[in-house]
Amino acid sequence: MLADFFDKKGFLTALAPMQDITDAGFFARIAECGAPDFFVSEFLRVTPTSKLDPKILNAVLSKPAGKDVAAQIIGCSIPDIERIVNAYAQYPQIDCLDLNAGCPAPKVYKKNVGGSLLKEPREIAEILRCMRKNWAKTLSLKMRIGFENDKNFFEILRIAEGEGVDFITIHARTVKQLYRGVADHSYTKKAVEFLKIPVIANGDITSAQKAIEVLSYTNARGVMVGRSSVRNPWIFRQISEALCGREIYKPTLGDVLKYVYGLLNDNLKTCRECKLSGRMKKFLNFVAVGVDKDGNFLNEMRKACSTDELMKVCEKHLGGENSEKLFAFEPYPGLCSRPNHES
Numbered sequence: 001m002l003a004d005f006f007d008k009k010g011f012l013t014a015l016a017p018m019q020d021i022t023d024a025g026f027f028a029r030i031a032e033c034g035a036p037d038f039f040v041s042e043f044l045r046v047t048p049t050s051k052l053d054p055k056i057l058n059a060v061l062s063k064p065a066g067k068d069v070a071a072q073i074i075g076c077s078i079p080d081i082e083r084i085v086n087a088y089a090q091y092p093q094i095d096c097l098d099l100n101a102g103c104p105a106p107k108v109y110k111k112n113v114g115g116s117l118l119k120e121p122r123e124i125a126e127i128l129r130c131m132r133k134n135w136a137k138t139l140s141l142k143m144r145i146g147f148e149n150d151k152n153f154f155e156i157l158r159i160a161e162g163e164g165v166d167f168i169t170i171h172a173r174t175v176k177q178l179y180r181g182v183a184d185h186s187y188t189k190k191a192v193e194f195l196k197i198p199v200i201a202n203g204d205i206t207s208a209q210k211a212i213e214v215l216s217y218t219n220a221r222g223v224m225v226g227r228s229s230v231r232n233p234w235i236f237r238q239i240s241e242a243l244c245g246r247e248i249y250k251p252t253l254g255d256v257l258k259y260v261y262g263l264l265n266d267n268l269k270t271c272r273e274c275k276l277s278g279r280m281k282k283f284l285n286f287v288a289v290g291v292d293k294d295g296n297f298l299n300e301m302r303k304a305c306s307t308d309e310l311m312k313v314c315e316k317h318l319g320g321e322n323s324e325k326l327f328a329f330e331p332y333p334g335l336c337s338r339p340n341h342e343s
């Protein structure tokens, strides 16, 4: 069980849940480049009419590189949460359920779920109590430091531990911050000092070097990586190498091109032709901030009007004479993957 894993292993790595990105295909790509210790699915919206979603279930059951995938849920209605937890409990292959208490999208949190739960510690207590009662295996909470400030931070930590959560992942920003600014891992450190259960640090773990810095500063039991794993799918392998003091794998732009073709093949199976270039751009927006410091790949890729054009841009920047160039460990400063969501 994942919960026991903490006793055996020094530090854990995890792939963060990312809606519309972390499907079974993406898990397979990550597994190919070096799997983390566990993966987390994108959230399943729990509503009075919701059922298990076949696409999410497929990802949860996919066991990439033999590793566990935690199934994340988002919701607030206790009877519906109970129903969905019991539906997941029918699958003995699933080890871990995770509650989302951090989603910052207004259309989501305005329904009093996700990040909005951080305003209501008592609701978090009720939800976790219901999950714990109906789920015998690993239970985790993924939270931000608060909604607009840290006023409920310690109360929520205390509640989660008291309700029997096995570990907590902290994305060290408030909900109102979205993805702006820099994650403040002094909160991760405070949580580690406050709790007996393990804490996983999340937010701006951009490289193996950054993972080591955050782990040694916070004493967290692991790191969870989101956006930087889309840019650099080798990051989990690199973190393990750095933790063992081994030489860190240095991917080339040619390796990045192979990864991009892998993503293309995955998405050809699941995505309609007319949506394919938009879907690929979702991934390439992240990849591009590590390709060239002037953002030429990012700009040209965004202007491509078809999948053919997009792949020609990829070949031009990542293939041919560029293929031997090293892929940057960190994103280039000043380049932005998601201009609408981040400053």
Ligand SMILES: Cc1cc2nc3c(=O)[nH]c(=O)nc-3n(C[C@H](O)[C@H](O)[C@H](O)COP(=O)(O)O)c2cc1C
Residues within 6 Å of the ligand: 016, 017, 018, 019, 020, 021, 041, 042, 043, 072, 100, 102, 103, 142, 171, 202, 203, 204, 205, 224, 225, 226, 227, 228
């Ligand atoms: C495109 C995208 C989708 C996300 N979807 C989810 C989600 O479904 N559930 C969740 O808990 N967090 C979600 N997140 C937040 C990430 O899991 C993570 O907490 C955040 O990106 C900070 O980590 P990072 O700096 O390593 O990216 C999402 C983030 C991004 C960028």
